[in-house]
Amino acid sequence: MSNQQSNNLNNLTLILNASYLPLGVCNSKRAICLYFLDKVDILMNYDDRVHSPSMQMRVPSVVKLKKYVSFNSLDIVLNRKNLLMRDHSSCQYCGSKSNLTIDHIIPKQQGGKDSWENLIIACSPCNSRKGNKTPSEAEMKLLKIPKKPNRFMYFNQYINQKNEGWKEYLFQSKN
Ligand SMILES: [Zn+2]
Known part of the structure; x- marks a missing residue:
């Protein structure tokens, strides 16, 4: 297999549940396997192709499971990269x-937890001005109330020029 072909297999494929709700993202190699196992229908392709001596096909961009799977919520890992996002x-x-640094809104010393609701990105001047106080003690105001990111953010991070077609499937999901 050529390098170009193995690159094509590393394209990302969006997997939808049988109900069309976005479930996750995998590499195209896995999506092609699922297709040959008769587990998914292909809804959208990339222009890229993969071929073996016996067949050739376009690389799937969006696939849908034939059978509904009960849904596991997609938790986004709490880490610096995702907080920045x-x-x-x-x-x-x-x-x-x-x-940029990470600030505990309620300081750890006051029982503040490592959570999506208590961690935010703060510049180091603001972080040192705030010190070990709460925002109200430090008379500082948050620009917005931090929340746990939703599933759309998870998928959104994978969207690029090549797979803009995914948006069609992502925007209609309600959570
Ligand atoms: Zn600042």
Whole structure:
């Protein structure tokens, strides 16, 4: 198999449940396997092709499971990368985009937890100004109330020029 072909197999494929609700993202190699196992229907393809001596096909971009699977909510891992994504890489007190750190809104010393609701991106000047105080003690205001990111954010991170067609399937999902 050529390098180009193995690259094509690393395209990402959006997997929808039988109900069309987005379930997850996998590499196209896995999606092609699912197709040959008769587990999925292909709804959308990339222009890229893969071929073996006996067949050739376009690389699937969106597939839908033939059988409904009961749904496991897709939890987004709480880490620095995902916090940056949620907070658009900007300080949640002043909007600055440089010297970014992670701030506990309720400081750890006061029982603040490591959670989506208590962690935000803050620039280091704001973080040191706030110190070990709560925002109200420090008289600082949050630009928005932090929440656990929704599933759309999870899928949105994978969208690029090549798979813009996914949006058609993502925007109609209600959660
Ligand atoms: Zn700041």
